[in-house]
Amino acid sequence: MCCSIFRRLKIRSFASTKNLFTSRYFGHRYQRTRRDRKVNNIMDHCDGNCTECGAKDSCASQPIKKSKPNELSKIKRIIGVLSGKGGVGKSFVTSSIATYLSRRGLNVGILDADITGPSIPKAFGIKEKAYGEENYIFPAETIGGIKVISATMLLEKETDPILWRGVLVSNLVVQFFENVAWGELDVLLIDMPPGTGDVALTIFQSLPIDDLIVVTSPQDLVSLIVSKALNMAKMMNIRVLGVIENMSYLLCPKCKEKIFLFGKSSLEKFAKEMNFNILGRLPLDSKNSLLMDQGEIEKMNLEEMHDIINKIIGE
Incomplete structure (x- = not known):
């Protein structure tokens, strides 16, 4: 390799x-x-x-061997962040989790597995390119010390498209995991591509993911999509920590009343039917969205994240 x-x-x-x-x-x-x-x-x-x-x-009946990190990487826990479809703010949630885990004093890394639509580097304002020495690739590091690797860091221009078929995308994700010198990490977050297609399947089969977080939004159609993501995790024997509902509501700046732009969520009912935990709900917040667009996500302030982080780290 x-x-x-x-x-x-x-x-x-x-x-x-x-x-x-x-x-x-x-x-x-x-x-x-x-x-x-x-x-x-x-x-x-x-x-x-x-x-x-x-x-x-x-033989196809033999279990697929999980990839292992290299000798320069010691990773205690790997968490995948998945959404059944695009447009629910999965990368925002991944970036937020990484930021708040880092604030708790944990060593955190992000593997941006959304190869054809990477947005993690932009969220953290990363401009530098990936480089390698001998058999290792070295990740970029954010201002807050979060280590990041992404396909964007291989491009001459971040606006260049990556026109690859699924097998190439899957293989790049695996090589990112195997060859990146992560150092000592308490948590490695994998920002998964949206959907439950072949790339997600390869990641589940090839990488030793410990836990999975599913990101959704309040629309009724999402229940079907989340069901597919949860069932996929069950089939792959990966523990689901729970579901985060993003863009759940808008908080009125004057009276602080919650405004449900997409209608009231039926997440509790759905959670009982599918037997999963609700990690939390995140509001629509233009300030945090702007920080992500400006590459300053680590300056975010989102009170709802505290309870979510407590559930993730088991406090």
Whole structure:
């Protein structure tokens, strides 16, 4: 798993995809994906005799081995932050959790796994690029000491699109985990891509995620989408810490009354039906949204986050 790809890689839209397919690391994983499809075909005709089977070493019935961090990384806990769909403020919630965990004195890192729509670096005002030495990639560090790695840090321009197919996106996330020199972390947050597609599946299968937080919004349609996310976590045997409802209400600046712009939430009823915990509700707040746009999310002030953090760290 040579890290030299990161020293030379400057993503230039679709053109760089060809280079990645021929790289030693990504090429190997691409070939493995093709091989696994062949294994699945063999499984259709499996007689249960593994001793003479040419696919026994990569059989689809075998458990997938979890990736391990490198010797320069000691990570105590890994938490994935997932939303069943885009537009619910998942990256805002991830950034907020990281900020408040850091304020509690914890060493925190963020792996931005939303490769095609990364927003974590912008939230923290990170401009520097990723760089590597030997077999390691070194993350950027925010003003508050939060370590961050993101695909944006590989781009010549942050506005350049990343036109990659799912297998490349998945493999980059895995390499971020395996090759980044995180140092000692109390918590690594993984800002997952929205939805429950192949990239999310690869992350669940490949990375040793301890817990999952699901981010949602008050709309009725979200109950169906959250159900899919919760069921996916259950199928992958990953513990769900609970659900955070973002954009739950707007607090009137004059009378402090809660205004439910999307209608009153049915989260309590849904939580009883699906048997999950509600970690908390976050309001719409233009000040915090502006701080995120300005790259100053660590200056945020959100009282509701205190109870959420207490539940996450078990206090």
